[in-house]
Amino acid sequence: MTETEIKKGLAGVVVDYTAVSKVNPDTNSLLYRGYPVQDLAAAKSFEEVALLLWTGELPTAGELAEFVKAERAGRALAPNVKAAIDLLPTNCHPMDVGRTAVSVIGANHALAEESSPAAELSKAKELFAAFPAVVAYDQRRRRGLEVVEPREDLDYSQNFLWMTFGEEAAPEVVDAFRVSMVLYAEHSFNASTFTARVITSTLSDLHSAVTGAIGALKGPLHGGANEAVMHTFHEIGIDKNESREDAAARAKTWMEEALAAKKKVMGFGHRVYKHGDSRVPTMKAALDKMIEHYGRGEMLGLYDGLEAAMDEAKAIKPNLDYPAGPTYHLMGFDTEMFTPIFIAARITGWTAHIMEQRASNALIRPLSAYNGPEQRAL
């Protein structure tokens, strides 16, 4: 085996077909079951996008009404899920809480070991409905706040924000949140989705596959980047009274120093997109609306300053996590809750891929080239 045949990180390796989404770096585009993601973000609810990813088609009005009714009725956490979360220290990483909650939700499910398409879809829908409450419950317990129970008169995004903050969010905030969920929902064979497919390929269960995917998503080279972006903003320093220009200048200096120190700056770069992440313009537009809504021009300065300096130095473009992090910060989410929000969105993509893998399975088991000691006697 020659060095050239090793594809470290599986970079550029096509391992299977998928009909769930198409990431096209040449046209800088992303299609969910054939629909451009920016069109879905502009016109569809996250509930509609979830059904599209799972079934391959946008729902009829009747199908959507039936799903929404069941989703709204399934939002409350079971007592043992809350009890399991309460056993975890409030200073552990919330991704560990997410991983644990999914495992308990799975253990509770009557069809946990069933793998028929109907059973898988039922488990996917239950996780979709329940996970926002995991995020909200965890943020509130860390802040010493009372639990806010879900409301069935609110849509998915309105209710997510209601349970987290205990008040009804402004329509423009709800819409920016909805856009982020649609954009975060699915992205072909990214590390966490591929992890879910590997676990599914052994014929293990859906909740094991999602739990493994959460472990992969936690890493700052992947989903953990949206949290890391906010750590960068805080390291530079956020001053609400600072002008956009002054904030940009400080951010530029920070980036120049970071790159001079050979640092990897989270929120920039992508394994597949090499000329910019197709989702960034849509998410940046949502961030711009939040900056205007909250009157936080200095955040735009920090954003612009970092982006310009990275572009100037290495021509590396932002990925989705870069505008998403500051958006969640402005909404009031704690920084370490950003990647659990990513879980809530990506549950749709992960479970769509789990169902696709199961429908046309082959055990995923690549080869390795041995470079250890030659055979030797004891």
Ligand code: SDX
């Ligand atoms: C997500 O796969 C998906 O689709 C993921 C995702 C999804 O929706 O599921 O899109 C979500 O995970 C987005 C990515 C979030 N991660 C980050 O923001 C972490 C920072 N980014 C980098 O670590 C990096 O860009 C990767 C890991 C995302 C991709 O890197 P590659 O393709 O493995 O390339 P590389 O790391 O080898 O970088 C190539 C060059 C290197 O320079 P040299 O050492 O060759 O001189 O570019 C440089 C890198 O140093 N580089 C960076 C950089 N990203 C690449 N330098 C500084 N900061 C960065 N962010």
